[in-house]
Amino acid sequence: MFENLLPPLNDHNLPYPDTIHPIVVHFVIAMVLFAFFCDVVGYFSKNxxxxxxxxxxxxxxxISIFIAIVFGQIEAGLAIAYDAAEPILDLHTIIGWSLSGIIAAITGWRYVIRSQDPQKMPLAYLGIGVLLTGLVFFQVYLGDELVWVYGLHTVPVVEAAKEGLL
Structure with a gap:
């Protein structure tokens, strides 16, 4: 019934030219890692x-992580995730949603720190930054695995799945 309202899917199994999730999520990754870098350098240099x-x-x-999640959910739903890729995709999804809450909470804490004394940075916040950085790197690893190992939204995998080879 609603299928006529949706645009046709291309050879990546998407209604638009290529995946958008990785583009947006790379901004999130860069901003989180650069924020931690600035905090560490600022702490030690007193800048x-x-x-x-x-x-x-x-x-x-x-803000950006929620945009990345929206496109991630759309693209995960359109991915032809065969059995071998499912556990990685599920874990990537769970960690992605978790990261949205974690980053929002850390940003809230950062706002409180900034409001109280913009020239002070607690070591506990830097410690959380280390943990966040580790979690972001693990999430990047899972995303890379979905593309480079399992080939989600790549033309050869989409074609193989449509032909029933996966």
């Missing part, structure tokens, strides 16, 4: 202006 750079990176990363 408190870097804390402001960090704050704005986390602020925009918090």
């Amino acid at each position: 408190y202006k870097l804390y402001e750079v960090s704050w704005w990176n986390m602020f925009f990363a918090t």
Whole structure:
């Protein structure tokens, strides 16, 4: 009934030219990692202006991760995720949603720190930054695995799946 309202899917099994999720998510990755970098350098160099750079990176990363998740959910739903790829895709999805909450919470904490004293950075916040960085790297690994190992939304895998070879 609703199938006539949807645009046709291309050879990537998408209604648009190529995946959008990786484009948006790379901004999130860069902003989160750069924010942590600025906090560490600012802490050790006493260059408190870097804390402001960090704050704005986390602020925009918090907004951007929700955009990345929307496209990630659309593209995961359209992916022909065969049995071998399912567990990785499921874990990537769970961690992605978790990261949205974690990044939002850390950004909220960062806002409180900034409001109380913009020239102060607690070591506990830097410690959480280390954990966040590790989680982001693991999420990147899973995303890379979905594309480079399992080939989701790549033309050869889409064609193989449509021919029933997967």
